Amino acid sequence: MSDIRQQALDYHEFPIPGKTAVCLTKPAETSHDLALAYSPGVAEPVREIAANPDNAYRYTNKGNTVAVITNGTAILGLGNLGPLASKPVMEGKALLFKHFANIDSTDIEITHNTPEEFINTVAAIADTFGGINLEDIKAPECFVIERELIARCKVPVFHDDQHGTAIVTAAGMINALEIQGKLISDATFVCMGAGAAAIACMTMLVKCGANRANIYMLDTKGVIHSGRTDLNEYKALFANDTDKRTLLDVIKGADVFLGLSGPDVIGAEEVALMADKPVIFACSNPDPEIKPALAHATRSDLIMGTGRSDYPNQVNNVLCFPFIFRGALDVRASCINDEMKIAAVHAIAALAKEPVPASVLKAYPNVSSLSFGPEYVLPKPMDPRLLPNVARAVAQAAIDSGVAAIPTLPQYAD
Ligand SMILES: O=C([O-])CC(=O)C(=O)O
Numbered sequence: 107m108s109d110i111r112q113q114a115l116d117y118h119e120f121p122i123p124g125k126t127a128v129c130l131t132k133p134a135e136t137s138h139d140l141a142l143a144y145s146p147g148v149a150e151p152v153r154e155i156a157a158n159p160d161n162a163y164r165y166t167n168k169g170n171t172v173a174v175i176t177n178g179t180a181i182l183g184l185g186n187l188g189p190l191a192s193k194p195v196m197e198g199k200a201l202l203f204k205h206f207a208n209i210d211s212t213d214i215e216i217t218h219n220t221p222e223e224f225i226n227t228v229a230a231i232a233d234t235f236g237g238i239n240l241e242d243i244k245a246p247e248c249f250v251i252e253r254e255l256i257a258r259c260k261v262p263v264f265h266d267d268q269h270g271t272a273i274v275t276a277a278g279m280i281n282a283l284e285i286q287g288k289l290i291s292d293a294t295f296v297c298m299g300a301g302a303a304a305i306a307c308m309t310m311l312v313k314c315g316a317n318r319a320n321i322y323m324l325d326t327k328g329v330i331h332s333g334r335t336d337l338n339e340y341k342a343l344f345a346n347d348t349d350k351r352t353l354l355d356v357i358k359g360a361d362v363f364l365g366l367s368g369p370d371v372i373g374a375e376e377v378a379l380m381a382d383k384p385v386i387f388a389c390s391n392p393d394p395e396i397k398p399a400l401a402h403a404t405r406s407d408l409i410m411g412t413g414r415s416d417y418p419n420q421v422n423n424v425l426c427f428p429f430i431f432r433g434a435l436d437v438r439a440s441c442i443n444d445e446m447k448i449a450a451v452h453a454i455a456a457l458a459k460e461p462v463p464a465s466v467l468k469a470y471p472n473v474s475s476l477s478f479g480p481e482y483v484l485p486k487p488m489d490p491r492l493l494p495n496v497a498r499a500v501a502q503a504a505i506d507s508g509v510a511a512i513p514t515l516p517q518y519a520d
């Protein structure tokens with residue numbers, strides 16, 4: 107572990123600090139180049155955009171640029187460590203946008219006092235970008251922040267920790283339950299955590315067929331039930347009409363444990379109590395709710411996923427956010443709606459059932475084969491087919507649902 111610590115610090119420090127930089131897409135060698143890039147030539151696109159704002163997509167980098175914006179109040183599973191400390195994560199998201207979907211991305215860390223201040227700041231700069239990816243903003247403020255920004259911004263606004271996580275979780279869950287021979291409509295879910303990702307995941311699973319009465323969500327005070335008077339409006343959506351109160355009460359016979367909380371919150375005792383053929387997605391980053399080795403040592407009939415890249419079944423929003431934005435930008439969608447999100451769920455889930463190309467296997471030297479099954483319920487982030495498959499499905503859904511300004515599907519190289 108200390109080895110990875112030093113490697114990670116060195117990776118970030120050398121050869122130059124940080125993970126991203128700006129590169130130029132036009133020549134700037136001669137005085138003529140400068141006359142075009144800057145004064146006087148630059149005045150021409152200025153006039154064009156002033157006359158018609160859509161020309162910003164034609165003459166600037168707007169259409170391929172996504173801002174990754176945070177206040178650092180819920181950094182991974184590490185907590186509220188402030189805007190500046192979140193910068194490595196936001197640069198990391200920018201790296202992933204660029205590497206996986208060729209989207210140029212800028213990280214923006216905002217210091218603010220009230221949610222209104224944050225909303226006003228983002229709304230004031232939103233026109234600069236083709237899309238806004240909100241990241242690592244704690245609940246419940248993230249809900250009102252996203253809602254207000256969707257209403258005020260002309261470009262898609264997407265809170266990755268809610269919807270990116272929910273889309274990938276739903277895709278993996280649909281596949282894992284299928285492998286375990288269970289119907290999503292019959293499955294009993296225990297969701298540990300009641301923050302942004304938890305509420306979004308369970309909302310998405312309900313849209314994909316889960317039965318709300320079979321969902322037990324827990325916060326730091328235990329089971330969220332209809333007798334509680336301390337629930338915000340978002341948690342209240344998942345108040346179960348039950349007399350079960352504790353994790354032990356609800357884990358008994360549960361088909362699914364979904365962890366979106368913090369490290370090591372369940373142990374062998376809880377895992378042993380789950381139904382036959384359970385599914386455990388322990389998604390707290392970087393340290394899961396239960397270590398895979400412990401879960402597997404406890405029973406052999408489970409399917410296990412985590413948020414990490416160093417175990418099988420990585421349930422991580424990286425499988426979604428680069429590609430959902432690629433599809434949204436390509437047809438200049440005005441928002442990322444439910445139709446687009448559900449199209450992404452099914453495109454990601456379907457890809458896990460396809461034979462895996464050799465190029466993907468090469469990126470994972472420790473695995474000899476990958477095929478649909480308990481150790482492979484989701485495609486790998488390195489899978490080059492994610493880009494065409496997910497972006498195409500999302501772009502098509504945007505067109506079909508009437509939110510695309512460009513009504514034709516781009517050519518995606520398979
Ligand atoms: O960055 C990751 O690995 C996933 C994520 O968004 C988070 O945990 O907040």
Ligand SMILES: [Mg+2]
Nearest residue numbers: 182241242267
């Ligand atoms: Mg995040």
